[in-house]
Amino acid sequence: MEFLSSSTLDDLYSEAMNSLRLRSHFNLHSNYEEQVQRLLIAMVKGSFVEPHFHDSPHQWELFTVLKGTVKINHYSKSGEILSSRYLGEEQDSIMVTIRPNEIHSVECISETALLLEIKEGPYKRDSAKVNVNFA
Incomplete structure (x- = not known):
């Protein structure tokens, strides 16, 4: 068995606050x-x-919001927002499954948020995702 301590989460939030991307894995x-x-x-x-x-x-990908609130946007290929949904505390949903080829973004709305992400492996950094520029 492996357990996760609250001090590990504290360290994770500290890393996120000091990261250019404002998040840590x-x-x-x-x-x-x-x-x-x-x-x-x-x-x-x-x-x-x-x-x-x-x-x-x-x-x-499957995201479960364990703490806080995030906004998930789902886009068309041309950049139109098809749907926008808040997930997390005091929201209607806490979990989302994103299928292959669904263009999406994630934004932290609350002061902090903690997400559990589950996805099928293996993970290959070079082909893990395709960034989209709608310009």
């Missing part, structure tokens, strides 16, 4: 070759994961 999987990739993402207000998608058939 803590991998729960042992390596990038594992078939199930699990990680915690600590975010602070202002953190914005820019629009992107995953183009491999196995690259779905």
Whole structure:
């Protein structure tokens, strides 16, 4: 068994606050070759994961908001926002599954947020996501 201490979460938030991206990851999987990739993402207000998608058939993502509130936008190929949803505390939803090829962004709305991300592996950094520029 592996347990996660509250001091680890404190460290994760501290790393996020000092990061240019205003977020920090803590991998729960042992390596990038594992078939199930699990990680915690600590975010602070202002953190914005820019629009992107995953183009491999196995690259779905599941996000569960454990603390705080985030906004998930779903975009058309031309950049139109198809849907916008708040997830987390005091919201109607706390979880979202994003299918392959769905263009999406994530923004931290609350002062801090903690997300659990689960996705199919293995993780390959060079092909993990396709960033989108709508300009």
